[in-house]
Amino acid sequence: xxxxxxxxxxxxxxxxxxxxxxxxxxxxxxxxxxxxxxxxxxxxxxxxxxxxxxxxxxxxxxxxxxxxxxxxxxxxxxxxxxxxxxxxxxxxxxxxxxxxxxxxxxxxxxxxxxxxxxxxxxxxxxxxxxxxxxxxxxxxxxxxxxxxxxxxxxxxxxxxxxxxxxxxxxxxxxxxxxxxxxxxxxxxxxxxxxxxxxxxxxxxxxxxxxxxxxxxxxxxxxxxxxxxxxxxxxxxxxxxxxxxxxxxxxxxxxxxxxxxxxxxxxxxxxxxxxxxxxxxxxxxxxxxxxxxxxxxxxxxxxxxxxxxxxxxxxxxxxxxxxxxxxxxxx
Amino acid sequence: xxxxxxxxxxxxxxxxxxxxxxxxxxxxxxxxxxxxxxxxxxxxxxxxxxxxxxxxxxxxxxxxxxxxxxxxxxxxxxxxxxxxxxxxxxxxxxxxxxxxxxxxxxxxxxxxxxxxxxxxxxxxxxxxxxxxxxxxxxxxxxxxxxxxxxxxxxxxxxxxxxxxxxxxxxxxxxxxxxxxxxxxxxxxxxxxxxxxxxxxxxxxxxxxxxxxxxxxxxxxxxxxxxxxxxxxxxxxxxxxxxxxxxxxxxxxxxxxxxxxxxxxxxxxxxxxxxxxxxxxxxxxxxxxxxxxxxxxxxxxxxxxxxxxxxxxxxxxxxxxxxxxxxxxxx
DNA sequence: ACGTAAAATGTAAACGATTACAAATAAAGT
DNA sequence: ACTTTATTTGTAATCGTTTACATTTTACGT
Numbered sequence: 001x002x003x004x005x006x007x008x009x010x011x012x013x014x015x016x017x018x019x020x021x022x023x024x025x026x027x028x029x030x031x032x033x034x035x036x037x038x039x040x041x042x043x044x045x046x047x048x049x050x051x052x053x054x055x056x057x058x059x060x061x062x063x064x065x066x067x068x069x070x071x072x073x074x075x076x077x078x079x080x081x082x083x084x085x086x087x088x089x090x091x092x093x094x095x096x097x098x099x100x101x102x103x104x105x106x107x108x109x110x111x112x113x114x115x116x117x118x119x120x121x122x123x124x125x126x127x128x129x130x131x132x133x134x135x136x137x138x139x140x141x142x143x144x145x146x147x148x149x150x151x152x153x154x155x156x157x158x159x160x161x162x163x164x165x166x167x168x169x170x171x172x173x174x175x176x177x178x179x180x181x182x183x184x185x186x187x188x189x190x191x192x193x194x195x196x197x198x199x200x201x202x203x204x205x206x207x208x209x210x211x212x213x214x215x216x217x218x219x220x221x222x223x224x225x226x227x228x229x230x231x232x233x234x235x236x237x238x239x240x241x242x243x244x245x246x247x248x249x250x251x252x253x254x255x256x257x258x259x260x261x262x263x264x265x266x267x268x269x270x271x272x273x274x275x276x277x278x279x280x281x282x283x284x285x286x287x288x289x290x291x292x293x294x295x296x297x298x299x300x301x302x303x304x305x306x307x308x309x310x311x312x313x314x315x316x317x318x319x320x321x322x323x324x325x326x327x328x329x330x
Numbered sequence: 331x332x333x334x335x336x337x338x339x340x341x342x343x344x345x346x347x348x349x350x351x352x353x354x355x356x357x358x359x360x361x362x363x364x365x366x367x368x369x370x371x372x373x374x375x376x377x378x379x380x381x382x383x384x385x386x387x388x389x390x391x392x393x394x395x396x397x398x399x400x401x402x403x404x405x406x407x408x409x410x411x412x413x414x415x416x417x418x419x420x421x422x423x424x425x426x427x428x429x430x431x432x433x434x435x436x437x438x439x440x441x442x443x444x445x446x447x448x449x450x451x452x453x454x455x456x457x458x459x460x461x462x463x464x465x466x467x468x469x470x471x472x473x474x475x476x477x478x479x480x481x482x483x484x485x486x487x488x489x490x491x492x493x494x495x496x497x498x499x500x501x502x503x504x505x506x507x508x509x510x511x512x513x514x515x516x517x518x519x520x521x522x523x524x525x526x527x528x529x530x531x532x533x534x535x536x537x538x539x540x541x542x543x544x545x546x547x548x549x550x551x552x553x554x555x556x557x558x559x560x561x562x563x564x565x566x567x568x569x570x571x572x573x574x575x576x577x578x579x580x581x582x583x584x585x586x587x588x589x590x591x592x593x594x595x596x597x598x599x600x601x602x603x604x605x606x607x608x609x610x611x612x613x614x615x616x617x618x619x620x621x622x623x624x625x626x627x628x629x630x631x632x633x634x635x636x637x638x639x640x641x642x643x644x645x646x647x648x649x650x651x652x653x654x655x656x657x658x659x660x
Numbered sequence: 661a662c663g664t665a666a667a668a669t670g671t672a673a674a675c676g677a678t679t680a681c682a683a684a685t686a687a688a689g690t
Numbered sequence: 691a692c693t694t695t696a697t698t699t700g701t702a703a704t705c706g707t708t709t710a711c712a713t714t715t716t717a718c719g720t
Contacts (some may be wrong), residue, residue, distance in 0.1 A: 003706060014670045019708060026709090027668060049443050050389070051706035054380035055675050070409055075400050082399075082426055091444070094424050096412055113379050114421070248605070272602030275578070334677060344700045349678055356679090357698060381676035385705050 002043040011039040022047060053115070061091040062298060063111040063119040063138075067099045072270050073241070073287055074122070077143065080291025081120060088299070090117075099124050099185060099214075112137065118298040120291075123147070125186055139301040141294045146187040150309055153301060155293045158313040159188055162283045163195030163237070164202075165318050166265050169281065170235045171203055174327030175263055179226055179233035180209035181219055181243055189214075192239045192267070207233075212243070219246030220253075227254045227262065235263035235324070241270050244280060264323045267316075278322025286314050332373040341369040352377060383445070391421040392628060393441040393449040393468075397429045402600050403571070403617055404452070407473065410621025411450060418629070420447075429454050429515060429544075442467065448628040450621075453477070455516055469631040471624045476517040480639055483631060485623045488643040489518055492613045493525030493567070495648050496595050499611065500565045501533050504657035505593055509556055509563035510539035511549055511573050519544075522569045522597070537563075542573070549576030550583075557584045557592065565593035565654070571600050574610060594653045597646075608652025616644050 008015045013032055020026035021036040028036070039045075053059050064081050066074040078094060085092045093114060095107040104127050111119050122144045123131060133140055133152045142154035170178055180196045183189030193209055200207045212218040219238060226232055227250060238247050244266040251258055258264050258278055266273075269284035293312055301307065338345040343362055350356035351366040358366070369375075383389050394411050396404040408424060415422045423444060425437040434457050441449050452474045453461060463470055463482040472484035500508055510526045513519030523539055530537045542548040549568060556562055557580060568577050574596040581588055588594050588608055596603075599614035623642055631637065 004708095005706085015707080016670060016672095016709075017668085020669090023708080029668065032669085046439075046443055048384070048445075048706050050380055050384035050387075050445065051675090052708075053675095054378070054384050054677085055706080055708040057380075057675075059380070068409070069399065069412075070402070070405050072400070072402075075405055078424075079398070079400055079426060082424065086425070091423060093421060094408075094412065095416070096409060109376075113376055115378075115380065245605075270602075271575075271600075272605050275575075275602050275606045277607045345677080346679075346700060346702095347698090350699090353678080359698065362699085378676050381705090382678075383705095384707085385676080385678040387705075 002045040004045070004047065007036065007039050007043060007045050010043060011036050057115065059091075059115050059117060060089060061093055061114060061116045062295075063093045063095065063107070063114065063116045063121075065095045065097055065104065065107050065111075065119065065121045065123075067122060067124075068096050069094065071241075073144070073268060073285065076287035077291035077294070080288040081295050084292055084295040097122075097124075101127055108136065117302060120294045120298065128187055139298060139305070141297045141301075143290055143294050144186075144188060146191055147311075153297045153310055155290055155297060155312040155314065157188075157283075157285050157290075157316050159191035160195030160198065161313075162267070162316040163192040163239075164199040165316070166237050166281075166283060167196060167199035167203075169318060169320065170237070170263065170265060170324060171199075171205075173263070173324055175235040175324075176205060177231070177234045178205070178207045178237060179235070180207060180237045180239070181222060181247070182209060182211050182239040183214040183243070184211040185214050189239050196237060214240060214242055216242050216246040216249070219243040220250045221246075223247050223250035224254065227251065227256060233262065234327075235259075235265070238264070238266040240266070241268040241273075244268070244270075244273065244282070248276065248280075258323050259325045259327075263325075269319055274321070278325070281321045281324040282319050283316040284319050285316055289314060332375040334375070334377065337366065337369050337373060337375050340373060341366050387445065389421075389445050389447060390419060391423055391444060391446045392625075393423045393425065393437070393444065393446045393451075395425045395427055395434065395437050395441075395449065395451045397452060397454075398426050399424065401571075403474070403598055403615065406617035407621035407624070410618040411625050414622055414625040427452075427454075431457055438466065447632060450624045450628060458517055469628060469635070471627045471631075473620055473624050474516075474518060476521055477641075483627045483640055485620055485627060485642040485644065486518075487613075487615050487620075487646050489521035490525030490528065491643075492597070492646040493522040493569075494529040495646070496567050496611075496613060497526060497529035497533075499648060499650065500567070500593065500595060500654060501529075501535075503593070503654055505565040505654075506535060507561070507564045508535070508537045508567060509565070510537060510567045510569070511552060511577070512539060512541055512569040513544040513573070514541040515544050519569050526567060544570060544572055546572050546576040546579070549573040550580045551576075553577050553580040554584065557581065557586060563592065564657075565589075565595070568594070568596040570596070571598040571603075574598070574600075574603065574612070578606065578610075588653050589655045589657075593655075599647075599649055604651065608655070611651045611654040612649050613646040614649050615646050619644060 004015050004018050007018050018036055020028050021033050062085055069075055069078055082092050097103040101124055116138055118139045120141050120143055128145050128147045140152055142152055146156050147154050182193040210222055236247055238244055247264055256262055265281040267283050269282050273280040273282050334345050334348050338348050348366055350358050351363050399405055399408055412422050427433040431454055446468055448469045450471050450473055458475050458477045470482055472482055476486050477484050512523040540552055566577055568574055577594055586592055595611040597613050599612050603610040603612050
């Protein structure tokens with residue numbers, strides 16, 4: 001295996017020069033540069049990354065901590081981050097935290113060990129609330145979950161606006177009595193709930209909402225109760241993909257039909273939402289865009305560590321499908 | 331930041347001893363070991379990974395090259411590999427090759443640079459056919475795609491058996507005239523096609539099959555042609571999730587209903603296959619298991635590089651749903 | 661032509677661990 | 691008690707780069 005000194009010897013230059021050519025760190029006469037590049041190619045030399053990282057203490061690696069890559073939302077983000085990173089000659093280290101604060105801490109430590117140059121992180125509510133960016137030697141960009149503002153760069157969906165858009169749509173379609181179910185584990189759920197109630201208030205409507213653990217079963221159970229109650233809602237708004245699934249199953253189990261008996265709208269344009277009958281009206285998140293933006297924030301902060309903290313809110317897209325079809329005032 | 335020499339000094343031992351304690355590489359008297367551990371904790375010392383990797387030339391990192399993590403199949407595998415790896419104190423480097431041989435080569439080189447201790451790889455057909463394991467300094471385990479037998483460790487679905495099982499099922503349900511569509515880009519499609527024709531032959535049936543590029547549009551187009559033809563098949567068997575989607579859309583677009591006008595069965599138990607109406611009969615792949623097994627093969631080969639090459643075929647599971655309901659002999 | 665500033669190159673000291681090898685200590689056999 | 695052997699520990703070389711600093715070369719103004 002060729003080492004840098006072999007290249008230097010063969011090219012008749014010093015190792016410093018070879019290093020300068022390869023990392024573009026210093027000036028080298030064109031003539032020598034070409035000679036070096038030629039020898040590098042001839043010997044098939046590839047620099048030893050461990051040595052380089054040790055000496056320079058730069059790793060060109062970024063960490064990505066999500067709760068579970070199997071979630072299509074994070075899958076898309078992960079893909080965007082990876083695309084951007086490899087394009088920049090950087091590496092990505094992906095970790096699944098399973099919404100577990102212990103694992104979050106563990107992986108943050110691991111990132112420190114790896115000496116990453118930045119981390120993109122989707123924290124649980126607890127971690128988000130008490131996160132101290134200064135405790136880590138690398139910049140952090142939060143995604144998906146809102147964070148105490150001003151504390152750390154972040155890119156999130158405009159959750160309030162998105163929830164309002166869903167309510168606007170339902171109201172426009174003629175629905176009045178609307179129930180909402182929101183995830184209790186993330187700041188996302190809370191923000192969406194705020195938007196939900198804001199919008200209702202604006203229309204002079206009242207509606208009940210419920211905070212639930214983010215599982216299919218929890219939603220299914222709660223919605224079965226609602227459907228069985230005497231004044232069941234005309235429409236249901238749920239705050240994530242799992243709830244959407246739970247809701248769908250509850251409605252089907254109750255032998256009711258969508259949207260005739262009850263309309264259903266939610267978040268996340270997962271592939272299946274378009275395929276079920278009727279298609280589900282959802283807010284699509286710009287997932288790839290979120291990943292790309294997070295990466296951009298990270299790179300920019302690396303350039304200028306002192307620039308003020310930025311929280312970027314991206315707009316969701318309302319995708320209208322059959323599950324919120326216009327009420328025919330029977 | 332504490333270095334190993336600081337720990338050594340504070341604990342009153344040599345750096346060698348600290349190293350031995352931390353990496354468990356040599357014998358250390360319990361008394362000293364405790365003292366060292368104590369000092370490590372007190373100083374909050376964490377070994378520098380770059381230095382360790384440089385000196386030992388061991389990285390405890392494995393590479394995972396898949397075509398696209400957004401594919402639920404690979405997402406599950408990725409999750410399994412990551413779970414296993416972190417559990418072992420190893421890291422994972424994930425790359426998306428997009429079925430592009432150039433990127434495959436690029437990332438394999440990158441893995442070499444990273445000095446990974448092994449790679450789990452889902453190659454395109456071309457790469458699989460001419461893959462030379464001895465060209466790389468790390469062991470490779472192929473997944474999903476069959477490879478020239480004997481060349482390299484692999485774990486794949488028993489594709490022939492799976493296709494036969496689908497045909498068995500269709501025949502048992504009363505279908506006779508069966509059409510098949512298979513992916514041309516991977517060995518997987520070819521193997522499934524073999525199983526398909528084997529099974530038909532066994533029943534004394536004939537059936538036509540088609541090799542197509544693995545896209546939704548290709549399947550949709552081809553199937554629309556079939557449905558419009560005078561003697562359209564009673565049942566369709568397609569070899570992957572994308573085709574399933576394309577087929578579903580084609581059938582719906584033609585205004586036909588499943589399974590009354592045409593039955594539909596396929597591969598990959600993606601979440602949505604259970605949610606559409608009717609549910610789709612599929613072969614579920616043990617995706618998590620595939621990832622886990624691949625990781626096991628890799629670890630075992632690290633232990634004993636000389637052990638003979640193994641190709642592990644895992645059985646799929648037939649999941650019967652409405653899309654292949656029994657034909658009522660009208 | 662000559663001195664000075666700027667640009668290009670080389671020399672050698674890091675970076676922070678691991679690990680041969682040597683040295684010291686403890687255990688065991690006679 | 692005294693080798694001999696086994697077990698622990700320490701010393702110092704080493705992994706392969708980058709980079710501060712010294713040195714040489716080139717360019718330039720007068």
